[in-house]
Amino acid sequence: MGRKLLLEKAHIENIRSYEVYRKEGGYRSVEKALKTLTPDQVTDEVKKSGLRGRGGAGFPTGMKWSFLTKPEGVPRYLVVNADESEPGTFKDRYLMEFIPHLLIEGMVTSSYALGSNRSYIYIRGEYAWIAHILEQAIEEAHQHGWLGKNILGSGFDCNIYVQRGAGAYICGEETALLESLEGKRGNPRIKPPFPAVKGLWGCPTAVNNVETIAALVPIINEGGEEYAKIGMGKSTGTKLISACGNINKPGVYEIDMTISVEEFIYSDEYCGGIPQGKKLKACIPGGSSVPILPANLLLKTAKGEARMMNYESLADGGFATGSMMGSGGFIVMDDTQCVVKHTYTLARFYRHESCGQCSPCREGTGWMEKILWNLETGKGRSGDIDLLWDIQRKIEGNTICPLGDAAAWPVAAAIRHFRDEFEWHVTHPEEAQKRNYGLAHYADPLSVSVA
């Protein structure tokens, strides 16, 4: 049984309300930070904790904060990225919906550390009811003096506002998010300058994921060093994993990054195995952008070691035989699923979500989608697979923002590991319409004990 730091109390009745949350020890971290620590000391605790950004890139949060420039007389901003839109990822939604005060508490402390008197939560537009929940929590925090002027007599003022987006995955990219918050199209900015220097309205800005900011609460309560003791290596603390696809128990799980992928999929504490006695075929372990892995490479690294649910182990082997922790969106596919079709839906997703600013992404994502559709519907040609490979290679690394990479990687990994399935679609166009390719050699036979 892993330790829980964020969701431990998420299921206490009425934890959404301020009274219950406070009774359960809520807002202690704000008291500790504002009364006993300087803003820089808060940042130091974050550095000591080894906390890595939970949005997908995994960049050390303390380091990100220390890049924030602090010119005299210029306001600074904290913007919380709640634009959770990566297919497979729904962890922030869970946190905000069930225990909204945890985010608000983390935000007050973070705003104090960064010197932000006006902080924003940018939430995806479709999460309308969660925006209401957050506004309610903010209102309660105001009433009890955790927000507003001169919080706890510290002289620190802070207000938090919720801004709803309106349907654009690209706004999860931090500079596109800032553009959107400024009331513009969600076109990512060309960097440098980075938001830490020129962010919201041209002012220094820190953009952090919901889970990252919520993690401030245990970090301040227990101290950065204590937090760092949880986990393995550079994967400190706990991580929220949203598990979906073909598993018995889809949902959001808090793990402490010391468990194996096998345990996570098959143990009843987590995903509870694959339904209907089917076999595991493949998995995308960190949200749709990260490379898909066939079952054999998912459960064991190329070196034959058990693969663990943490940043280092999931990335072991690089893109050749590994994947990434990403945003923690864990998508499981059983042996009746079609990798080509799944890759097609992801390609369609990225084409739909491309902002259209830069040419490789604008043109390349649509091209890949069309070819994949042909392959899936039995109209593929033998050269299409190599063509797809070449297109993704020309998108990757050549775009303004990471959406290009995010669109290229799933296609690349699917071809890398499931090339025979793509070829089968070309050589057996009619059969491919009637049935799916199945397991082939990827994981057969795969015997896994159910915990």
Added chain:
Amino acid sequence: MKPSFTNEQLQEVQRLVSRYPQGREKSALIPVLHLAQNTFGGWLSTETMDYVATLLQIKPIEVYEVASFYSMFNLNPVGKHVLEVCQTGPCMLNGSDSIVDYIYERLGIRPGETTPDGQFTLKTVECLGACGYAPMLQLGEHYKEHLTKEKIDALIESCIAKSAALN
């Protein structure tokens, strides 16, 4: 008829604008467009967008640019009830295709179409962040998750009942 907010709604606009520093009123554009779409028939006509531009003192083209970028804003009229079915990877794995097919069976509309009586519009959308509760659809501001044929039947009935109650 020219679009116009009520006094109460205008106060709401003021509240939205006040969340940003002075001179940054444009930042309220997306929240105000949400309000406008909810108020003026579920879509944004050119007149509505021009009205929003006047309220925020920005150029109309700035509103068109933004409204056309985001997938939640409808620039054409839609039915009273918009069924937005997610069809991205994880939902596909859990049978979103059959949901779209079943809605066609029930209502006779394909994605992008509206029933002749103007009651229902079917849209397919990309990932709505409910992957663990797939298949799902969005109806107005609400998510309908773990969909089955029975749940869709019930949903359609409740929409029809709601429309009837309003008439």
Added chain:
Amino acid sequence: MADEIKKAPAPLKVTIDNITVEVPAGTTILKAARQIGGEVTPPAMCYYSKLEGSGGKCRTCLVEVAAGSTADPRPMPKLVASCRTNVMDGMVVKNITSERVQEARAGVVEFLLLNHPLDCPVCDQAGECHLQDLGYQHGKEGTRYQFERRTFEKEDIGPKIQLHMNRCILCYRCTYVADQLTDCRVHGVLDRGDHANISTHISKAIDSNFSGNMIDVCPVGALTDKTFRFKNRVWFTKPVDAHRDCPECCGKVTLWQRGDEVLRVTARKDEWGEIQSYDGKPGWICNTCRFEKKAAADWVIEGPTVVNRHSVISQGHYQGMQMPKETIQDVMSGLNPRLLMDIHDISEVNKIELSQLPGAATSANYKNESTKSE
């Protein structure tokens, strides 16, 4: 004095394709490359030095940074947009010497041409189209795209400017012109992704007095001069530099003539295809100069426009051309063959200088000559 010299920031050294050049701090790689000029300069389809905020989008100017700076000589992992990346002291950049860059650029050109219509034969931009040039330089002969090309509905944006959205590569330059040169932008980029398009949304006429400059900044045939539409091919016209005293703009233009008729008026372009600057100020021209002054008498003609020899427009214009070198002497040990005499020299036979005659030589010329000698 000494203090002032100290304060001036030291120039930065940057090496591009093995050529080192000194530039002031804050210079982009692209500008430094333009300072060197020639082949090492990356192509730029969206960047426009006179338009603030432009660049970074088309990705044709991607270069490899093999060393970030003297202080931190690590290479940059990704190719960078040279138009938006500033030079650091000791930076080493590879453009034409980098295979990665050449490959990525070929990819970008392929992407840009993917949905671009092949209507050059009926496109007014043909002959001065940057995408055409780019395609010739980096593109492949065939296309690997097996699908129908994307099309957009036609939109009328007024009597002066023709919008042909199918040809647009979304460089955003025209929107910057509208934002930075006119007081009311009525067009912009609508929709997103592969549907993103330049539009006014309501087919509004773009009628600001400087709107015509959008035509000049458009790298392709998406925005063309409606008053010149289908009138001629640019390579049949004769460009001359001209000016007039204009109360609105600099009045310095290029007239595109056929015979004495002025078919089109544009601002003058520099070697990068951008509008020329005068005393550091971009020479934007007003719509009156561009669309209303179509008589040669409206203008003071300065002389033929210097056209790059490689441009198709240069055909028929000999400005700046050089005679090919005579090589016969070299191969014949310094001897000149007798049969190859130059008729422009004084004729040994007739004793008259033919080149001095006003027309073709007639018997009268020779008679006069013989009379003289008698």
